[in-house]
Amino acid sequence: MTERTIQLQDVVRRKAAHLGPRGEEWLAGLPALVDELARRWSVTVGPPLSGGTASFVARARTADGQDAVLKLAVPEYDFGGQVRTLVDADGHGYVRLLAHDVDQHAMLLEALGRPLGEVDVPPEDKIATLCATLRQAWQVPRPPGPAVDPALGLIELVGTLWERLGHPCSERVVTQALTYAERRAAAFDLDRSVVVHGDPHPGNTLRVLTPRPGAESGFVFVDPDGLIADPTYDLGVVLRDWGPQLLAGDAPVLARHYCALLAGHTGLDEKAIWEWGFLQRVSTGLYALSFGADEMARPYLETAELLASPDHV
Template sequence: MLVPPTLGVVASIGDLPEGRAWLDALPALIAELRDAWTLRLGPPWAGGSCSWAAPASLPDGRSAVLKISWPHPEMMGEAAALRVWHGHGTVSLYAHDGVLHGLLLERADPGTTLGDSPLPAEERLLVAARLLARLWSAPVDPAFVRSAGTGGDPGGFDVLGDVTARWADLVEQRMARLRPGFDPGLVAHGARLLRELPASAPRRVLVHGDANPGNILAARREPWLVIDPKPMYGDPGYDPWKLVEQIDDPFRHPDPAAVLKRRFALFGDVTGEDPARLAAWATARRVEDSLWWVSRGNPPSHRAMAEAALLAAVAGL
């Protein structure tokens, strides 16, 4: 009864044998973690793509969140990242069960997302940029970095360049196999950026990995707290694009190029990152997203590729 029928993970992983097995085991996982941490649980939130989460109350009266994730590579470093950030701009980690993949987290109250805030778009971007600058300033123990072929802590952080190099390979394979009719030069350029940008990074930090307006929540301990990292170690320029894109749609403005330049410049002013480099990352990510979309059986989005071309122009590429 604690697993709602609308749980988003059913749609995303329920067709996989390992996903179905995890869903079948989820009620027992919930009960075991509830009892181990002596929690009172409220009704779970619906809509998670690969996790189950519910409000909880601790014996000492604190509000919390119980989150249980389907085990997959992107979620493995969440607890370690929250320990690195230690509640400085993020929710605090109260407890972690690495076997059951359960997290007991500080609850952000009232929990309004940055995307739903009435603040103007660029003020919301300032909030996000300041938070990311804080996250990027945290020192990272090299032992927690899982560079390809060198081991590292299994609960640590993938190297961003290793991840995006795999994406570049997939971009090229999907372009050849699916033939979506995209500009081959732009696709090749996107793949090249996915390989070259991490290698040329002026600095490497612990990136959030999924920075978007839905993962920044209004809170009391601090005005805003970041949740749900999918952390990697590498170029901070990777992080801002989804915020720039989703705070409101820049491509629906009368002059999208001017809006994009202003937003990348805002991030640059706050974080010290090169705005052209941020636009280059956005180009690479838009190309990768477009090929991923087609690989899932969807019709090619030529609008998305036109947006990638505009981002490339903003970057001066």
């Protein structure tokens, strides 16, 4: 019987509980798993880190005194894809992976600093940093073989959740999201696709503690999804955020401005970025609602209402 108590963020606990028995089992086994991994990887586990939504993350120290970070993910995602991306990246655009156990959804990571989300600079500067870091991250070699376009999964997710949750946003919004998803699916081209991050928001973008090759922007990503997609998929995720700014100003004008910046920094297609951005806004809002994170969902769905209009089709 372990003595360890685990401080877990509410949103993570809710996400695990939402998975049913598999998630409950994960929650119950977490203290023992932390102990086992601490022994196996010869680390002392320190205080937990907040900011994520699907993992227990804590500072750790290796036997030779190096700082590291232990991450145990809720058994929900394709964790193998996350590990593969970090192994293939070898520190370029991404956190370095020190040890991992795919079956236990566990990894030991290079210790990083504060997230870009906590840096006090305007959105335009964050967008520039995200684009520079993404350009580095998109260099990860693409595994051989076919790939499934994530637009197809989003079509399914948006349609199903909108019905199941009792139409929590307007039909106009959901129709526009599905139209954009179908357009992105029709445009899918494996030759142009890369290993995308999948969720490159400022909370997943952390400062490196000392400058190093592969982190020329000063930041690297954690928490990749391991998807193969058009690189504009990631830019759509970046465009999806900035809820407070959009809700405080002229949302369509500001969102167009951010979209133009994303296209300008990367040389990629503005229309594709806009369409992915709208789709991501709606799918993330619905997904957050589906596990009870209503506060998180609200800005996504409110801004979607403001950005859905015939001129944006």
